[in-house]
Amino acid sequence: MELDVRLSTIEALSCDFLKDASKIAHIDDVRQPCGKEHYFLLAALSRQLKHKKIIEIGTHNGRSTIALHYGNDKDNNQNTIYTYDIQHHLLPNIFENTNINFRMDNLFDSTVREANKEHLLSADLIFIDVDPHEGIVEYDMYLWLQENNYKGLLLFDDIHLGPGHMGVTSGNSMQQFWDKIDNSFKLDITSVGHWSGTGLVSFKKENTTISA
Secondary structure, three states: OEEEOOHHHHHHHOOOHHHHOOOOOOOHHHHOOEOOEOHHHHHHHHHHOOOOEEEEEOOOOOHHHHHHOHHHHHHOOOOEEEEEEOOOOOOOOOOOOOOEEEEEOOOOOHHHHHHOHHHHHOOOEEEEOOOOOOOHHHHHHHHHHHHOOOOOEEEEEOOOOOOOHHHOOOOOOHHHHHHHOOOOOEEEOHHHOOOOOEEEEEOOHHHOEEEO
């Protein structure tokens, strides 16, 4: 798998995103450029993935999911997309006329995760963006994937949020989680992602070429 996360590439691949993604183009956050929000990054990544399996953990209202679906809309890339949440906050009809599979389930629960083991490990990209931003469940998932020889890519949101951000009172943080990841596995792409931090993780560098 080859990905290019250079700003020029992200901008070129996502230049029509707002025009094409009419369901979410009116939302202020979605309109923010690379380095402030990650929607253009997600859209550009989705155009580079073809016939791949994408799993999103943390659907919320579905905006990021629509960005991840952009490659299917724009290029008929035929990516298979699954998105998971434990609550329903979807914008009305947001997944209408898409092949997005929305599931209400907690993949951070060890029993649920084991039941979905083959499903998770066969994903080419797993995008994780959940509340609260403590880094605890993220690190648990990271370790589980590493221990089970996951060969795809991990994408994390909010990697630079420290303790106390966004209602977190436990003293834990996404920044602490990110700092624990082996430097040889991770790539900080915040400059083309979300102001709060966007990070890519690859356990199997021989499987992926990333231009940054």
